[in-house]
Amino acid sequence: MSDLLRELDAVLEERKNTADAEGSYVASLHRKGLNKILEKVGEEATEVILAAKDVEHGGDRQAMIAETADLWFHSLVMLSHLGADSQDVLRELGRRFGLSGLEEKAARTAKQEQGQKQ
Numbered sequence: 001m002s003d004l005l006r007e008l009d010a011v012l013e014e015r016k017n018t019a020d021a022e023g024s025y026v027a028s029l030h031r032k033g034l035n036k037i038l039e040k041v042g043e044e045a046t047e048v049i050l051a052a053k054d055v056e057h058g059g060d061r062q063a064m065i066a067e068t069a070d071l072w073f074h075s076l077v078m079l080s081h082l083g084a085d086s087q088d089v090l091r092e093l094g095r096r097f098g099l100s101g102l103e104e105k106a107a108r109t110a111k112q113e114q115g116q117k118q
């Protein structure tokens with residue numbers, strides 16, 4: 001699956017640099033700029049929330065999955081626009097893997113408290 005993300009990264013990069021906006025949705029987003037891309041990320045995040053709430057009330061799981069794919073996709077376009085990609089996010093998730101969120105938060109709080117004492 002990580003291969004798919006790498007391939008998508010490559011397509012998004014290619015669209016950013018070469019494709020014409022008429023024939024490519026991704027190129028059209030890059031052309032419109034960061035604000036338009038962020039608007040789409042926000043829109044898709046809202047759609048994920050609504051679809052997830054629907055599932056809680058017996059709604060369609062596939063719709064939630066499709067909305068999540070839209071959110072992931074538009075987030076990848078945002079990363080690409082700003083010179084990052086899926087591999088950067090996977091590396092960050094890898095760094096966190098196995099580290100309890102609660103332990104990480106406790107370590108962060110201890111570090112902040114240490115900083116305040118100095």
Ligand SMILES: N=c1c2ncn([C@@H]3O[C@H](COP(=O)(O)OP(=O)(O)OP(=O)(O)O)[C@@H](O)[C@H]3O)c2ncn1[C@@H]1O[C@H](COP(=O)(O)O)[C@@H](O)[C@H]1O
Nearest residue numbers: 008011012015019023024025026027028040043069070073
């Ligand atoms: N994975 C996707 C993907 N997921 C969603 N979308 C598009 O994202 C848009 C989602 O926007 P909305 O749901 O808000 O629908 P909309 O009303 O059409 O959008 P707006 O007019 O509001 O902007 C739709 O046009 C979808 O087709 C995607 N477009 C492209 N990709 C990938 O990107 C590659 C390059 O795409 P092009 O640049 O279009 O060739 C493709 O081969 C795919 O692999």
